[in-house]
Amino acid sequence: MSSKKEINEDLVNERRKCNFNIQEVTHIIDGGVENTLQRKKIEDVALNGGASLDDVPEECMNLRERYENALRKSCVYANILRNELLEITGIENFGTPVIRRTGDAFFKDISPFMLHLGMFVPTIMGQCTAEQQGIWLPKALDMQIIGAYAQTELGHGTFIRGLETTATYDPKTKEFILYSPTITSYKWWAGGLGRTANHCIVVAQLYTQGKCHGVHPFIVQIRDLDTHMPLPGIKVGEIGPRMGFNTADNGFLGFNHFRIPRMNMMMKNAQVLEDGTYVKVARHGKLTYGTMVFVRVTLVNEASFNLSKAVTIAVRYSAVRRQSELRPGSAEPQILDYPTQQHKLFICIATAHAFQLTANWLWHTFTVVQAEMRKGNIDTLPELHALSSCLKAVSTSDAAACIEQCRFACGGHGYMMSSNLPYLYSFVAATRTYEGDYTVLLLQTARYLVKAWEQAEAKKIVTPTVAYLNRCFDTNEKVAWTNSPEGIIKSFQAIAAGKISLCVKNIRQRIKTGMDYEDAWLMTTVQLVSAAEAHCRSMILDTYWNEMQRLTKTSSDNVKMVLYQLTTLYLVYWALEKSGDLLRYTSITEGDIDLLQKEYEDLLVKIRPNAVGLVDAFDLRDEILRSTLGSYDGRVYERLMEEVQKNPLNKVPVDPSFQKYLKPFMKSKI
Numbered sequence: 001m002s003s004k005k006e007i008n009e010d011l012v013n014e015r016r017k018c019n020f021n022i023q024e025v026t027h028i029i030d031g032g033v034e035n036t037l038q039r040k041k042i043e044d045v046a047l048n049g050g051a052s053l054d055d056v057p058e059e060c061m062n063l064r065e066r067y068e069n070a071l072r073k074s075c076v077y078a079n080i081l082r083n084e085l086l087e088i089t090g091i092e093n094f095g096t097p098v099i100r101r102t103g104d105a106f107f108k109d110i111s112p113f114m115l116h117l118g119m120f121v122p123t124i125m126g127q128c129t130a131e132q133q134g135i136w137l138p139k140a141l142d143m144q145i146i147g148a149y150a151q152t153e154l155g156h157g158t159f160i161r162g163l164e165t166t167a168t169y170d171p172k173t174k175e176f177i178l179y180s181p182t183i184t185s186y187k188w189w190a191g192g193l194g195r196t197a198n199h200c201i202v203v204a205q206l207y208t209q210g211k212c213h214g215v216h217p218f219i220v221q222i223r224d225l226d227t228h229m230p231l232p233g234i235k236v237g238e239i240g241p242r243m244g245f246n247t248a249d250n251g252f253l254g255f256n257h258f259r260i261p262r263m264n265m266m267m268k269n270a271q272v273l274e275d276g277t278y279v280k281v282a283r284h285g286k287l288t289y290g291t292m293v294f295v296r297v298t299l300v301n302e303a304s305f306n307l308s309k310a311v312t313i314a315v316r317y318s319a320v321r322r323q324s325e326l327r328p329g330s331a332e333p334q335i336l337d338y339p340t341q342q343h344k345l346f347i348c349i350a351t352a353h354a355f356q357l358t359a360n361w362l363w364h365t366f367t368v369v370q371a372e373m374r375k376g377n378i379d380t381l382p383e384l385h386a387l388s389s390c391l392k393a394v395s396t397s398d399a400a401a402c403i404e405q406c407r408f409a410c411g412g413h414g415y416m417m418s419s420n421l422p423y424l425y426s427f428v429a430a431t432r433t434y435e436g437d438y439t440v441l442l443l444q445t446a447r448y449l450v451k452a453w454e455q456a457e458a459k460k461i462v463t464p465t466v467a468y469l470n471r472c473f474d475t476n477e478k479v480a481w482t483n484s485p486e487g488i489i490k491s492f493q494a495i496a497a498g499k500i501s502l503c504v505k506n507i508r509q510r511i512k513t514g515m516d517y518e519d520a521w522l523m524t525t526v527q528l529v530s531a532a533e534a535h536c537r538s539m540i541l542d543t544y545w546n547e548m549q550r551l552t553k554t555s556s557d558n559v560k561m562v563l564y565q566l567t568t569l570y571l572v573y574w575a576l577e578k579s580g581d582l583l584r585y586t587s588i589t590e591g592d593i594d595l596l597q598k599e600y601e602d603l604l605v606k607i608r609p610n611a612v613g614l615v616d617a618f619d620l621r622d623e624i625l626r627s628t629l630g631s632y633d634g635r636v637y638e639r640l641m642e643e644v645q646k647n648p649l650n651k652v653p654v655d656p657s658f659q660k661y662l663k664p665f666m667k668s669k670i
């Protein structure tokens, strides 16, 4: 066991073995040297005081203490944010992933301000007119008002058109009347709504001049700004303990004929004039869903970031942990030396890279589409919706599975809250559901793919992300298998095209048997989800491979080599995972699959000496990792012991409940 200041010897050796320049890889992950410098600057400012650390671990507090503690830290952090960080990032980038990342040094669970910054402010930016932004944005950015995003109801989350809350315009008073007509119409789940927010965005069915115009967003004050009491006509509270997000005070909200001024309707995309006339401004009916698209785009980055944390913890721990013996009497190996452990972990490093590069690419696409829309061109929105839907679904789902694998890789200690792995898992598991459930979003992408297929069939040129359909359309034969990165990507495109084609064929056949289109679609949804997933995987593989090629053009040889090995590992891993599909849609043989398996195992051996270097390259400060198992110095056992001292149960040698229950119980007769 190392002394307090020392770095664990095994980790020292691992770092000595690493044969590439770690900083170079950090710059690639960050998207350039400038970004790394900016990130470090933000981290230095945000984490300067080490204000994040709790005397008692969050998990040892009761619900109320946890909430209060999270609020205390949120205020500390928000002060740093508005007084110092905003100046560094600029308003337009204040929600930058880097700020989100430094926030994790303060909260193991979640900040009650998360939704204010993550959705309330972006919705004001995206759904308000310039005049409305002038009113709300400065107050929101300065946190004079704190908001939530209340869309989901007890009865409906997925099906937004089915929301029941009504906002009825009264031209006499120039107000909207908000009403919750049923128990299922109560808003449910909104983060920050239960105890913290004094305002929220409410998505409600708009009625004016006796007609319903569908769901629209409104900005609503729900609590008094001085007393914080709910305003008359508002019923608000916390929904109760959940698997994670326990400090986010997710809330419920009901309205009893609650009135808000006309101008509190967010009017960028549609307006209600003083006399009650409804005016549609937007050229696309779904622009009111804009905040969701934005958050889905950011969630791909979230998936990568959280996974990079989990795998840093698990790889460092696996270098420190020794277990079993390979031969009788031999020294216990580091568990990282077991190929099965490498199989669990190296794919997680590669996945974090794949999602990071895909997230950067998606963010760029998002900004291009936004710029086009500002010019009045909405043609690229459907493609963005299809892209962000499937990438959000697959990246959050894969990241959750990988984080759970990292926990498995840490054995019993991984189950400790102090490892931080359970927190990471519960956070990312929620991302698979919120902001659009996995299946539901893949079905949105499937709609787009079926249309694209029909266009390809009509010999029309389709959009860039589905351009492979034009190429694959005429191929009746199986695609020729070649074992190369390009060959694997092409094969995945063939799988996606084959699956989409089959879906279209099955829908048409079902219609021929007398089904209407909706039923034929419904009966094909299992295959449609699979087709959308295949399309998404082909895009991730393609983006990861091509972006890594581009980004390493000027890198040193060893960096090129290790990143090539990692990218190839990812491609080969997925080829093996989907070998059934490859056998169906390409000319791959059993022999080729054996070769792929061998290549995969060889790659594990090659990557092994650089494993710790690769996770060090994520450059995650200990304050952000917050893990007894994953710190840079590898003092795993000391930290586990230190954590025991902080456990309130250990404050007294005999628990008071002994006298109360255990002693009388033991002394009682059977």
Ligand SMILES: CCCCCCCCCC/C=C\CCCCCCC/C=C/C(=O)SCCNC(=O)CCNC(=O)[C@H](O)C(C)(C)COP(=O)(O)OP(=O)(O)OC[C@H]1O[C@@H](n2cnc3c(N)ncnc32)[C@H](O)[C@@H]1OP(=O)(O)O
Pocket: 074, 075, 077, 078, 081, 095, 096, 099, 100, 103, 111, 113, 114, 115, 117, 118, 119, 149, 151, 152, 157, 158, 159, 160, 161, 191, 286, 287, 289, 290, 292, 293, 295, 298, 302, 381, 382, 385, 434, 435, 436, 437, 440, 444, 447, 448
């Ligand atoms: C001080 C402390 C600091 C702490 C640090 C803070 C740092 C801040 C930074 C934070 C950064 C990141 C973290 C963010 C974290 C956020 C946490 C979020 C928590 C969770 C929030 C929520 O969950 S909010 C609620 C989300 N709800 C949903 O997503 C619902 C899902 N359902 C839907 O989207 C729709 O109902 C659905 C699309 C499924 C169907 O809609 P519907 O109207 O019925 O449409 P359809 O009939 O199916 O389709 C019609 C056509 O419309 C097209 N379409 C649908 N949606 C869109 C769209 N969004 N854009 C464009 N087009 C769309 C669809 O494709 C159809 O087209 P077609 O041509 O007719 O086929």
Ligand SMILES: Cc1cc2nc3c(=O)[nH]c(=O)nc-3n(C[C@H](O)[C@H](O)[C@H](O)COP(=O)(O)OP(=O)(O)OC[C@H]3O[C@@H](n4cnc5c(N)ncnc54)[C@H](O)[C@@H]3O)c2cc1C
Pocket: 115, 149, 150, 151, 152, 155, 156, 157, 158, 159, 188, 189, 190, 191, 245, 250, 430, 433, 434, 435, 436, 437, 438, 439, 440, 443
């Ligand atoms: C931690 C957390 C935080 C949240 N924060 C917020 C927030 O701040 N604001 C907010 O408004 N909401 C929030 N939500 C709500 C969230 O957006 C919804 O829970 C989510 O969109 C899923 O909707 P649902 O709960 O109605 O699930 P349901 O739609 O009821 O899904 C249940 C099952 O039915 C399936 N299903 C549903 N519809 C279909 C379909 N058409 N085809 C096939 N299968 C279908 C789904 O795949 C799923 O398996 C939060 C949720 C969580 C868990």
